[in-house]
Amino acid sequence: MSDNMRFTPSEIKVKKGETIRFAVKNAGQVKHEFSLGTKKELAEHYELMKKFPDMEHDEPNKVSLAPGKQGEVVWQFTKSGNVDFACLHPGHYEAGMKGLVKVTR
Numbered sequence: 001m002s003d004n005m006r007f008t009p010s011e012i013k014v015k016k017g018e019t020i021r022f023a024v025k026n027a028g029q030v031k032h033e034f035s036l037g038t039k040k041e042l043a044e045h046y047e048l049m050k051k052f053p054d055m056e057h058d059e060p061n062k063v064s065l066a067p068g069k070q071g072e073v074v075w076q077f078t079k080s081g082n083v084d085f086a087c088l089h090p091g092h093y094e095a096g097m098k099g100l101v102k103v104t105r
């Protein structure tokens with residue numbers, strides 16, 4: 001994750017049933033987060049983040065990282081289709097800080 005509001009890579013392909021360990025690093029100078037979910041879940045969480053921008057997360061599908069820090073999200077993809085991920089710090093999502101996991105059969 002970087003301060004140019006991008007995830008690298010921003011598109012990941014996995015197979016249905018696979019468990020993926022996302023090793024996430026904040027290479028920027030401001031806080032970023034990696035939140036995995038459906039578009040609807042991400043949108044709901046984004047509304048919350050706008051109200052409480054400093055909220056910390058300990059849910060299994062998210063990791064908030066201070067500058068220079070590294071973290072992990074481990075997730076099993078049980079359905080084929082697309083799963084979104086995004087940084088939901090206010091302004092980051094609109095700036096394009098999002099990505100896609102493509103789950104194939």
Ligand SMILES: [Cu+2]
Binds near residue numbers: 005031033087088097
């Ligand atoms: Cu961010």
